Amino acid sequence: ILNVEQSPQSLHVQEGDSTNFTCSFPSSNFYALHWYRWETAKSPEALFVMTLNGDEKKKGRISATLNTKEGYSYLYIKGSQPEDSATYLCASPIQGAQKLVFGQGTRLTINP
């Protein structure tokens, strides 16, 4: 089973501060890396799907980078806002398949 690990498990950040967290995955047989945002009492929503080493994706104040050779991805949030409070999941599919294996998530809380 592919192991996808996220750190830290939880994070408290002051409003206006920037933050980042990590997703690590096996670098061999890499296929893709997904990031999802999951607000409490809602369902996960796709943020990014990244496939190439060195990929950088951006959506508003949120961006992500990918290093497939060393097996990690960073998610960055610039100027955190209370609405950024959520659990951020990363996931990677088993090679050649659509089955995603999810990390346990980083729970982000923005303090006003």
Next chain:
Amino acid sequence: DAGITQSPRYKITETGRQVTLMCHQTWSHSYMFWYRQDLGHGLRLIYYSAAADITDKGEVPDGYVVSRSKTENFPLTLESATRSQTSVYFCASSGSVEGYTFGSGTRLTVV
């Protein structure tokens, strides 16, 4: 409405009963998935389907049955519910590279 819908949103059932959770998507996505959310385990894959009449086991398939006679529907059946199957169940679909689209979830309690 376009999208992926799960029903029911909430269900309480007794140990030993059979219960079916429904999932319907309107995009004609090839792939559909069932995950369960558990504390300490995150999202774990129960079953998935690559197309109509093609299903396969995920990480935690025991006690569950799926079928996919039509592309748009992917029901999950608990054959004889146990307390350990109390969880929130998420259905998802995927067409290609955009990532999964999740349903709203079904909160199942087995008493």
